Amino acid sequence: MTVAIDRATGKRRGDRAPRPGLGQRLKHSYQKHWYAYAMITPVVVVLGVLVLYPLAYGFYLTLTDANSLNTARTIGVNEIEATYKFIGFDNYADILWGETSYERFWSHFIWTIVWTGACVGLHYTLGLGLALLLNQQLRGRTLYRLILILPWAVPTFVTVFGWRFMLADGGVINSFLETLHLPTPLWLEDTFWQRFAAIMVNTWCGVPFMMLSLLGGLQSIDSTLYEAAEMDGASKWQQFRYVTLPGLRSVSSTVVLLGIIWTFNQFAIIFLLFGDTAPDAQILVTWAYYLGFGQQPRDFAQSAAYGMLLLAILIVFTSFYRRWLNRNDQQLAI
Amino acid sequence: MSTTVETSAEAKKEIRVAPTPGMVRRRGERSLAASAASHGILIAASLIALFPIAWLVFLSLGPDKDDYLHPGDIWGKMTLDNYSFVLQETNFFDWLTSTLIVSLGTTVIGVMIAATTGYAVSRMRFPGYKKFMWVLLVTQMFPIAVLIVPMYQIMSELQLIDSYLGLILVYCSTAVPYCAWLLKGYFDTIPFEIDEAGRVDGLSPFGTFLRLILPLAKPGLAVAGFYSFITAFGEVAFASTFMLSDTKYTFAVALQTFVSEHDAQRQLMAATAVLIAIPVSAFFYLVQKNLVTGLTAGGTKG
Numbered sequence: 041m042t043v044a045i046d047r048a049t050g051k052r053r054g055d056r057a058p059r060p061g062l063g064q065r066l067k068h069s070y071q072k073h074w075y076a077y078a079m080i081t082p083v084v085v086v087l088g089v090l091v092l093y094p095l096a097y098g099f100y101l102t103l104t105d106a107n108s109l110n111t112a113r114t115i116g117v118n119e120i121e122a123t124y125k126f127i128g129f130d131n132y133a134d135i136l137w138g139e140t141s142y143e144r145f146w147s148h149f150i151w152t153i154v155w156t157g158a159c160v161g162l163h164y165t166l167g168l169g170l171a172l173l174l175n176q177q178l179r180g181r182t183l184y185r186l187i188l189i190l191p192w193a194v195p196t197f198v199t200v201f202g203w204r205f206m207l208a209d210g211g212v213i214n215s216f217l218e219t220l221h222l223p224t225p226l227w228l229e230d231t232f233w234q235r236f237a238a239i240m241v242n243t244w245c246g247v248p249f250m251m252l253s254l255l256g257g258l259q260s261i262d263s264t265l266y267e268a269a270e271m272d273g274a275s276k277w278q279q280f281r282y283v284t285l286p287g288l289r290s291v292s293s294t295v296v297l298l299g300i301i302w303t304f305n306q307f308a309i310i311f312l313l314f315g316d317t318a319p320d321a322q323i324l325v326t327w328a329y330y331l332g333f334g335q336q337p338r339d340f341a342q343s344a345a346y347g348m349l350l351l352a353i354l355i356v357f358t359s360f361y362r363r364w365l366n367r368n369d370q371q372l373a374i
Numbered sequence: 375m376s377t378t379v380e381t382s383a384e385a386k387k388e389i390r391v392a393p394t395p396g397m398v399r400r401r402g403e404r405s406l407a408a409s410a411a412s413h414g415i416l417i418a419a420s421l422i423a424l425f426p427i428a429w430l431v432f433l434s435l436g437p438d439k440d441d442y443l444h445p446g447d448i449w450g451k452m453t454l455d456n457y458s459f460v461l462q463e464t465n466f467f468d469w470l471t472s473t474l475i476v477s478l479g480t481t482v483i484g485v486m487i488a489a490t491t492g493y494a495v496s497r498m499r500f501p502g503y504k505k506f507m508w509v510l511l512v513t514q515m516f517p518i519a520v521l522i523v524p525m526y527q528i529m530s531e532l533q534l535i536d537s538y539l540g541l542i543l544v545y546c547s548t549a550v551p552y553c554a555w556l557l558k559g560y561f562d563t564i565p566f567e568i569d570e571a572g573r574v575d576g577l578s579p580f581g582t583f584l585r586l587i588l589p590l591a592k593p594g595l596a597v598a599g600f601y602s603f604i605t606a607f608g609e610v611a612f613a614s615t616f617m618l619s620d621t622k623y624t625f626a627v628a629l630q631t632f633v634s635e636h637d638a639q640r641q642l643m644a645a646t647a648v649l650i651a652i653p654v655s656a657f658f659y660l661v662q663k664n665l666v667t668g669l670t671a672g673g674t675k676g
Contacts, residue, residue, distance in 0.1 A: 073501065075579040079494035080506065082487045083554055090547040091513055091521070098524035111527065170419055173412050180413075186659070187420040193658040194427055195608040197626045198647045201633075202430035205640060210443045212429060244422070252662070305517040308610040312630070328519035333526075333615050340523045347520035354515050 102131050102345040108338035131345040152323040160299045162243045167250025175258045192248035200312040203241045234314060234321035242309050250295055257291030293365055324350055434644035442640055456645035468621040469628040473607060476624055479542040480606040481599045484549035492557025493583050497569060513551040518611045536618040544612050549602040560594025600661050625650050
């Protein structure tokens with residue numbers, strides 16, 4: 041029996057059993073692989089029912105003008121039939137090129153890119169810095185480590201409210217800035233400072249994960265490499281540049297990809313920090329939510345269209361990222 | 375040689391007694407200044423990590439809703455009244471129940487459905503493998519905005535809005551592919567020879583999975599379960615939209631209800647937040663080490 045024998049090493053490329061020819065493959069595919077298919081059936085069914093069907097239905101909605109006034113709904117005992125109609129790709133055209141598309145889409149798009157870039161950059165650099173510090177022989181290392189992952193351990197929806205109290209006008213941060221005679225920005229009202237605060241809170245929440253992952257990566261680097269580098273007279277910086285960074289590459293590419301996806305999709309922080317009060321500080325995800333559920337009438341079609349665009353952006357990005365990694369001949373991230 | 379890997383304090387001591395000529399400082403041993411700087415940065419970072427949470431705890435002890443404006447006054451009138459009020463006068467236990475039902479439901483269904491698949495993609499190669507993995511990956515990165523509108527429509531047609539089952543089903547759409555992915559990473563670490571031994575002794579692939587691999591994979595199952603649990607626990611968007619009656623709120627929604635446009639009961643909110651955070655964080659600390667390995671192992675090993 042060879043059904044289960046072509047996967048032992050965990051390497052992705054080059055260790056699969058050679059595929060038989062096309063005709064043969066179709067013929068024997070069922071016979072040979074029915075175990076595998078039987079085992080993945082539950083997930084396939086769940087994905088089909090819970091993901092693919094809603095996805096298809098959502099795509100259909102984006103081609104209509106559905107909103108909360110013309111979809112099927114029940115008010116008391118009266119059932120109202122859906123009256124929305126098919127309008128083709130007008131929603132997409134309207135979002136991308138329509139009037140005021142800059143205010144409605146492109147400004148949020150740019151802000152989302154800035155937000156993702158800034159947050160992931162900060163997560164990574166701060167996480168790496170702290171991981172390097174924690175990777176030394178240091179008194180109290182475990183204690184530092186335990187305290188530093190606290191922002192990850194406490195649920196985000198709890199900590200965001202802590203930040204809201206601190207950032208509120210008259211809250212502790214502004215009182216502190218005032219005693220230093222520094223300007224006290226309106227963190228939760230002024231657009232620029234809203235964005236600044238959002239990035240700050242998200243950085244605070246996201247660093248621990250990066251730190252722990254990179255710390256794991258650092259600890260798996262073979263210490264003889266450092267010895268060899270030292271023998272060759274490498275400075276601390278050169279060791280970092282030519283031993284540490286290459287050694288972290290596979291962990292880094294994974295966590296950076298995860299970080300980008302998570303930050304791009306980050307809903308809770310912006311939603312809970314500002315609610316509906318900050319239309320200009322909404323990234324695309326929260327903005328799509330606002331269109332679909334935060335306003336009256338609820339614009340389901342446009343909201344779903346934003347969702348589709350977001351998904352398209354992520355898929356395109358991930359494909360390029362993977363291709364770029366492959367070109368640099370790295371182990372695939374994810 | 376003094377340049378062997380040093381791991382213990384003894385190795386360090388030894389080198390101080392007999393320093394090798396020509397080597398000023400051993401690797402991993404730093405000057406006093408560098409060490410002080412490291413401690414300084416780590417202490418600062420720890421304070422930043424700790425402060426917002428400590429502040430929340432501190433505010434929860436103040437009896438008045440505007441105490442956050444005059445934190446200095448809290449010292450004089452610290453009280454646990456907020457906690458007893460939250461536990462007695464609000465729907466705290468209703469929220470606890472619904473949060474547990476939804477999170478545990480998601481966890482159990484997610485792990486149960488995903489386990490065989492994780493094993494199949496870890497051990498077997500079949501036509502369509504790559505496409506299937508791609509689907510699993512893409513499903514995990516769905517922004518909530520993609521599914522929330524169609525889900526809302528479908529659930530209202532099925533009368534599942536404001537029901538636990540509806541929310542559990544929605545969460546399963548992310549938890550199932552996620553668990554499958556995470557479990558694959560864990561199954562990959564179980565030696566392949568175990569499967570072979572089972573097969574040689576005449577077990578079918580299902581038998582191998584059920585009798586040999588599944589018992590060995592308990593830690594992996596626990597991590598996958600725990601991760602689904604905290605994801606469902608902390609989810610905000612779907613819960614805020616789909617749960618309408620205030621006894622069915624999960625904590626993520628319930629906490630928002632303390633601050634409305636008209637009234638902000640910040641002291642009660644802080645107390646509730648602390649009550650929620652303590653058990654979850656404690657649990658988190660118990661499993662965090664496995665969690666990180668699980669999250670990145672699934673990724674890096676491909």
